[in-house]
Amino acid sequence: MTRRLIVSRRGLIASASAGLGGLLLEGCDRLSRAPSFQHLLGSAEGLTYRAQRLLQLDQPLAPEFSPRDISPVFKLNGSIQPGAPAYKALVADNFASFRLTVGGLVAHPLQATLAQLKALPSRTQITRHDCVEGWSAIGQWTGAPLGPLLSAAGLMPGARYIVFHCADELAPGAPYYESIDLIDAFHPQTILAYALNGAPLEVGHGAPIRLRVERQLGYKQAKFVMGVEAVDRLDNIQGGKGGFWEDRGYEWYAGI
Amino acid sequence: MSASEATIPAAPPAARVRRPREVIYRHSLVVRVTHWINVLLISLLITSGAQIFNAHPRLYWGAYGADADKPIFEMGAWNGPNGRLVGRTSIGPLTFDTTGVFGVSNGPGGGQEVRGFPSWLTVPSWRDLAIGRRWHFFLAWLFVANGLIYLVFGFLSGHFGRDIAPGRDQIRPRHIRASVSDHIRLKHPTGEEAKRYNILQKLAYLAIIFLVLPLMVATGLTMSPGIDAVAPWLLTLFGGRQSARAIHFICANLIVFFVLVHVIEVFLAGVVNEIGSMITGRYAVPPDHP
Numbered sequence: 001m002t003r004r005l006i007v008s009r010r011g012l013i014a015s016a017s018a019g020l021g022g023l024l025l026e027g028c029d030r031l032s033r034a035p036s037f038q039h040l041l042g043s044a045e046g047l048t049y050r051a052q053r054l055l056q057l058d059q060p061l062a063p064e065f066s067p068r069d070i071s072p073v074f075k076l077n078g079s080i081q082p083g084a085p086a087y088k089a090l091v092a093d094n095f096a097s098f099r100l101t102v103g104g105l106v107a108h109p110l111q112a113t114l115a116q117l118k119a120l121p122s123r124t125q126i127t128r129h130d131c132v133e134g135w136s137a138i139g140q141w142t143g144a145p146l147g148p149l150l151s152a153a154g155l156m157p158g159a160r161y162i163v164f165h166c167a168d169e170l171a172p173g174a175p176y177y178e179s180i181d182l183i184d185a186f187h188p189q190t191i192l193a194y195a196l197n198g199a200p201l202e203v204g205h206g207a208p209i210r211l212r213v214e215r216q217l218g219y220k221q222a223k224f225v226m227g228v229e230a231v232d233r234l235d236n237i238q239g240g241k242g243g244f245w246e247d248r249g250y251e252w253y254a255g256i
Numbered sequence: 257m258s259a260s261e262a263t264i265p266a267a268p269p270a271a272r273v274r275r276p277r278e279v280i281y282r283h284s285l286v287v288r289v290t291h292w293i294n295v296l297l298i299s300l301l302i303t304s305g306a307q308i309f310n311a312h313p314r315l316y317w318g319a320y321g322a323d324a325d326k327p328i329f330e331m332g333a334w335n336g337p338n339g340r341l342v343g344r345t346s347i348g349p350l351t352f353d354t355t356g357v358f359g360v361s362n363g364p365g366g367g368q369e370v371r372g373f374p375s376w377l378t379v380p381s382w383r384d385l386a387i388g389r390r391w392h393f394f395l396a397w398l399f400v401a402n403g404l405i406y407l408v409f410g411f412l413s414g415h416f417g418r419d420i421a422p423g424r425d426q427i428r429p430r431h432i433r434a435s436v437s438d439h440i441r442l443k444h445p446t447g448e449e450a451k452r453y454n455i456l457q458k459l460a461y462l463a464i465i466f467l468v469l470p471l472m473v474a475t476g477l478t479m480s481p482g483i484d485a486v487a488p489w490l491l492t493l494f495g496g497r498q499s500a501r502a503i504h505f506i507c508a509n510l511i512v513f514f515v516l517v518h519v520i521e522v523f524l525a526g527v528v529n530e531i532g533s534m535i536t537g538r539y540a541v542p543p544d545h546p
Contacts, residue, residue: 013527017519024299025379029364032380032387044394052482060485065319073324128319128497130481132385134312135322136497215485249386255482256393 042251049253053183061189062214065126070197071137074129079168079176080204082224087167095208100192104163104229107154114194114208120144123191131218132250141212143193147186150230155182159230163237164211167224170244178222179234179242179252180213189214192225217254219245280451282539287415290406291534297399298511300391305508306373307380307388313359313372315505319496328502331359331372341368400473410465419453420462426455444525447544457521464514468507475504 031037082088090098095114103109124142150162162185166176184190193210194201201207206223213220220243234240239247246252283291314327321327329347331354336342343359345352356362356374363369364381375381379391410416425431435455438444445454453461477483478490478500494500522530526542533539 013531014523021299022376025303025376025381028300028303028379028391029381032384032391038387038390041390041394044390044397047397048393052480052486055486056482062481062485063488063491069319071320071322071325073322075322075324128481128484130479130497131312131322132389134308134501135314135316136320137322138320215482217481245386249384249390251389251393256480 038249045251045253048251048256052253052255056183056215059183059187062127065128065138067126067140069138070126070140074137074139074196074205075131075135076204077131077218079170079223082168082203084167084169087224090167091203091207098208100209100225101227102149102153102229103227104231105156105159106150106230107156108152110153112149117144117192117209118194121148123188125189125191125212125214127189127212127214129218129221132245132254140197141191141193141210142195142198143191143209143212145188146190146192146211146228147188149192149228150185153230155230158232161231161234161242163229163231163234163242164222164225165227165229166222167226174238174244174247176222176224176244177238178211178220178244179231179237180216180220184213184215187213187215192228215255219243219250220254277540277543279538279540281537282533283537284409284413284415285537286406286409286413288534288537290402290409293402294399294406297395297402298515300379301395301399302508302512303377303379304388304391304395305504307378307383308385308392309505310372310378310383311385311388315502316498317495317502318498319491321498329505333360333370341370396473396476403469403473407465420458420465422455422458423452426458431455442524444542446542450542460514460517464511468510468514471503472507472511475500475507479504 098114099111100114100117101109101111121144122142123145124140126138126140129137129139146162159182161179161181163177163179166178168176170176180190189212191212193206193212194208196202196205196210201210206221206225209225211220211222211225231237234242234252238244241247242252243250313331314321315329316325317328327346329345331343331345334342334344341355341360342353343355343357343361345354345358354360358372358374360368360370361374363371363383364375369375369383371378371383378388380387410420426435432455438454439456444450474490475494477487478494479497484491484497490500491497494503529540529542
């Protein structure tokens with residue numbers, strides 16, 4: 001009795017291709033674990049950043065929508081109930097003792113109460129919030145434009161980034177923070193928002209102040225902003241990548 | 257009977273004659289190189305795209321869409337009987353049990369996981385949106401560069417006019433009907449007809465090169481809030497960011513479908529000759545009478 005193993009050329013090539021596909025994905029897993037290769041992949045971020053900034057030379061506005069476009073439910077995401085006692089105290093007195101600090105590389109560090117921020121000239125915009133996960137929600141934001149506030153504080157020549165320090169910890173011991181460049185900091189739609197859809201910002205959405213940087217993704221829209229700091233570098237803050245999610249592998253430039 | 261007659265050897269049967277096959281130069285160097293680069297890039301773009309999709313495995317139509325809004329497509333997980341997880345895929349009003357493949361499948365560690373696409377279809381295999389995005393946006397630049405090289409070459413060299421554009425005779429309904437019938441019977445052109453692409457093949461290539469792949473780039477850009485500020489007309493064109501995301505997903509599926517048919521056809525038409533021609537450029541024309 002003989003059994004012949006018949007391997008056709010076609011079958012061989014088919015299984016070789018399938019094997020190659022498996023090897024490809026296995027190889028990709030290895031490359032995904034290699035810091036040097038991740039660094040190479042990350043180089044595209046600089047290209048994307050420069051390309052978009054080049055296209056945005058005339059500082060175009062993010063699209064604004066009409067009231068009828070507003071999402072029925074604006075999804076709550078990230079921290080929705082910061083547990084720090086200091087923050088809970090702020091909620092308890094309805095943010096009467098809240099003081100936003102503007103410091104770092106500025107000539108005149110300043111502090112502002114919520115009432116003072118609300119007394120500043122405001123901007124109201126109906127914009128789309130795009131989470132890095134893929135979903136979008138449209139809401140109407142009202143707040144104080146960041147640019148004039150920074151001008152009042154007087155940025156020093158060395159300042160290159162604006163960092164936002166937040167009251168929430170999305171991971172234990174790691175307060176949320178974010179940073180943007182001066183192009184976005186002085187963009188007219190970049191505001192420190194204190195109202196969503198005409199009502200004071202709820203805790204879940206980042207009360208009392210949430211940053212809106214409308215040409216970037218959701219994780220740049222820092223909630224529970226307590227301090228604004230002008231800096232010349234980011235590598236000496238927390239993980240050194242310019243933000244909570246950036247320190248966990250996400251791009252610093254989230255315009256894509 | 258003369259002696260000479262007896263020395264004439266019997267003629268071998270005609271079928272035994274091994275005539276040399278006609279070999280033509282079918283694929284130029286630029287087409288071959290950009291083709292294989294595309295194979296790699298598209299494989300990785302699709303799989304890293306599946307990773308990104310898994311971060312929110314729902315699609316919507318319109319400008320916005322999140323958990324509270326009605327999806328048009330979803331890969332989800334529900335608690336079934338006996339506490340078992342059930343993977344479900346919904347397309348509009350239709351829902352299918354896709355446990356094991358979509359919605360719920362075994363993760364890279366082996367255990368059952370709630371995930372849209374299974375680990376063997378995502379880069380990386382484990383759930384990691386940040387790394388998936390890195391792959392995707394790095395490869396997207398290369399894909400655009402590779403595509404532009406191919407497009408410029410295709411127009412300048414006459415590749416599109418000569419090889420891809422249907423011939424006048426090919427667009428006659430009778431010819432198209434005949435080609436459809438050939439495809440159904442898995443019959444492939446031979447001789448002179450095999451020296452050019454058949455009409456369905458040309459239409460498929462035209463659709464992929466000039467419609468699906470450009471749509472892929474355009475809808476990808478529409479998902480970028482930075483680009484939306486520069487070109488808000490993209491949102492108008494596609495009916496909003498979430499619609500653009502849905503179209504991006506549909507086009508990705510069309511590409512997968514195209515690749516499947518393309519590869520099946522390669523096997524049916526003669527895998528060694530077909531793949532060989534995309535490597536060396538030289539293609540042995542299948543003779544009319546084998």
